[in-house]
């Protein structure tokens with residue numbers, strides 16, 4: 001379902017050019033749960049942004065569900081992000097002053113059709129992540145773990161096939177991390193494709209396989225050991 | 226559903242940034258209030274001008290003694306319109322009547338212990354038809370009064386109020402320039418002349434009495450008022466009168482007229498011209514004032530875009546197209562300007578009524594409201610589009626990492 005071939009990415013800052021990704025080859029099948037590890041600053045988030053169609057690669061090819069991503073225009077990429085991908089960020093990124101319910105509904109505002117049962121669906125998702133009693137709470141009234149669970153509900157509301165999570169437990173304590181990871185496990189069991197970026201080997205251990213990002217390339221566990 | 230959610234989120238953003246909202250609303254309110262007041266004032270002035278021109282009469286031609294530029298009425302001292310002039314004017318085809326008027330401005334009046342001044346006009350009975358104006362109370366000056374040089378008068382409502390307060394003047398006597406006249410009637414109300422003088426501060430006496438007793442001008446009339454049968458031909462007849470008078474006054478081709486002729490069209494042109502220069506200036510202010518609001522809006526929206534980069538990046542990540550972001554910020558801009566506009570209309574109407582209370586004419590139709598509403602939307606669009614496009618063109622990844 002996801003197929004990266006020789007993906008490169010360089011950033012140009014004035015005269016200096018930073019080559020972050022130097023030829024990424026990675027395939028992820030539908031329903032797989034893959035963890036991506038690697039030390040800080042070696043391009044994990046950059047890779048995630050390319051996978052999430054937020055950033056265009058400098059070279060190589062990216063096929064998603066058979067579609068040639070480089071050839072799509074900005075509006076088409078927006079539609080793919082909306083329909084096929086659910087993002088979960090380290091910093092939660094919820095709208096301040098907006099209730100958990102409205103935050104979860106936000107992706108549907110940009111969907112092709114706003115479903116009639118949008119509110120029931122969003123409420124159901126909040127219940128499934130254990131926040132049935134926090135539907136009308138604002139972000140300022142929720143704990144970090146709760147915020148991240150609202151964010152997961154938001155990522156799921158438009159029923160995407162792929163969940164991209166960038167260090168979702170990076171800002172959480174152990175107990176909250178545990179809750180979040182359990183949700184990912186459940187989603188995997190329900191058939192979602194999950195790509196999880198993490199620094200925590202325990203989190204990575206929940207995935208089916210782990211890949212390592214080093215010097216701008218992907219290494220598999222066997223190669224690392 | 227979807228729109229309610231969008232409005233809810235936009236309104237939330239407006240409500241959260243209270244300082245920003247306050248500043249934009251203040252600027253828009255000031256601008257739209259200015260616009261409303263100016264429209265109310267210019268429309269009020271316009272209505273008043275139309276009324277003044279109607280008071281002059283579309284079927285009337287005024288002939289004044291003395292040449293030169295347009296000014297107030299001619300007085301007995303400068304009178305040069307002879308009896309032959311008048312009868313020649315009467316013989317022009319299309320002229321219904323021509324009636325002489327002898328005038329003295331600001332003559333001293335006295336009744337009991339009350340003093341006043343007013344224009345005094347010597348008139349014939351035809352004056353009534355010439356001005357479509359007669360006695361609202363009592364009787365008008367008759368032909369007999371003119372034959373006998375009677376010392377009778379009609380007074381306008383302003384004069385009556387000045388000299389008699391609430392008492393009934395009819396039957397009493399007043400002193401005009403120390404000569405005693407009996408009040409036989411009160412004139413119908415008329416309001417203001419085209420140049421803004423009070424047509425109701427007026428005393429009418431017989432033409433003969435004015436000419437021979439009060440103003441010492443037995444040979445010439447100061448003014449002649451002519452009524453034509455067809456208002457459309459007034460201009461043409463005015464030209465004929467000019468020819469007749471130039472001939473009668475033996476004016477050589479190089480000499481200027483020693484009289485002035487005005488028609489309703491002249492008056493309208495003159496009054497409108499002075500109103501227009503004022504109007505253009507005011508309109509400029511009226512248009513610029515809300516634009517200032519627009520500039521404030523643009524600055525504030527640019528600040529909002531900078532402050533909300535994270536939100537913009539998030540929305541892009543969740544699937545918002547550039548167009549969605551443009552729409553979001555544009556609708557916020559328009560919401561801000563329209564709310565400011567409504568507040569401004571409210572303030573403007575309040576100020577307009579206060580000005581009305583101070584005695585200036587105002588007119589409030591639906592137009593200022595429609596204009597303000599359309600203006601607000603246009604300003605929201607015009608000044609909101611740049612910040613909105615700026616928001617939409619942000620790099621989503623960088624915006625999200627702010």
Ligand SMILES: Nc1ncnc2c1ncn2[C@@H]1O[C@H](COP(=O)(O)OP(=O)(O)OP(=O)(O)O)[C@@H](O)[C@H]1O
Pocket residue numbers: 011012013018020038039040041042043044045046047623
């Ligand atoms: N827009 C950009 N312009 C220039 N350099 C960038 C840009 N984005 C990322 N980089 C650089 O690319 C490299 C990889 O960044 P990235 O955020 O992908 O790392 P990461 O693996 O996610 O790190 P961390 O574990 O700390 O989150 C870094 O050196 C970073 O400075």
Ligand SMILES: [Mg+2]
Pocket residue numbers: 044045046166
């Ligand atoms: Mg990162």
